[in-house]
Amino acid sequence: xxxxxxxxxxxxxxxxxxxxxxxxxxxxxxxxxxxxxxxxxxxxxxxxxxxxxxxxxxxxxxxxxxxxxxxxxxxxxxxxxxxxxxxxxxxxxxxxxxxxxxxxxxxxxxxxxxxxxxxxxxxxxxxxxxxxxxxxxxxxxxxxxxxxxxxxxxxxxxxxxxxxxxx
Numbered sequence: 001x002x003x004x005x006x007x008x009x010x011x012x013x014x015x016x017x018x019x020x021x022x023x024x025x026x027x028x029x030x031x032x033x034x035x036x037x038x039x040x041x042x043x044x045x046x047x048x049x050x051x052x053x054x055x056x057x058x059x060x061x062x063x064x065x066x067x068x069x070x071x072x073x074x075x076x077x078x079x080x081x082x083x084x085x086x087x088x089x090x091x092x093x094x095x096x097x098x099x100x101x102x103x104x105x106x107x108x109x110x111x112x113x114x115x116x117x118x119x120x121x122x123x124x125x126x127x128x129x130x131x132x133x134x135x136x137x138x139x140x141x142x143x144x145x146x147x148x149x150x151x152x153x154x155x156x157x158x159x160x161x162x163x164x165x166x167x
Contacts, residue, residue, distance in 0.1 A: 006147045010144045012045070017136055018057060021128070021132045025128055029123040037064060040060040040061035042058055043057050064126070070120040073117060073120045076115055077117075086102055
């Protein structure tokens, strides 16, 4: 039975590293408001019909790409709703200018967005984590393969009825 356990383990370690690095990038980018996006970055393990372990990384938050690549710029036009802006100010603990309430400040932001638009701003967290994972995998794959080949070769030689141990 030829198995590549070390390579499989390296793949799992790489996926976990990418997951952790994505979450770290979100924190460093200050892109965490509620934590929903960070919690939506999940790994799962399944075995295929041959018994090979497959590890998958999935991001389930619908807005992950908007955070990663930025939103399309919003030009001047209709005023956005004020309530989501209020919630955003509260979640981010943004200080409200003196003499204004959160509602007034939110309304002022909505008015400015209606008048001037909103610029595109990206907070990349996916590709930088994948790059870290690729580097890690490339640095370690040769050793993992070498160990697996040595183990499998030894198993084949030890179990062969045609080969006698050399003394």
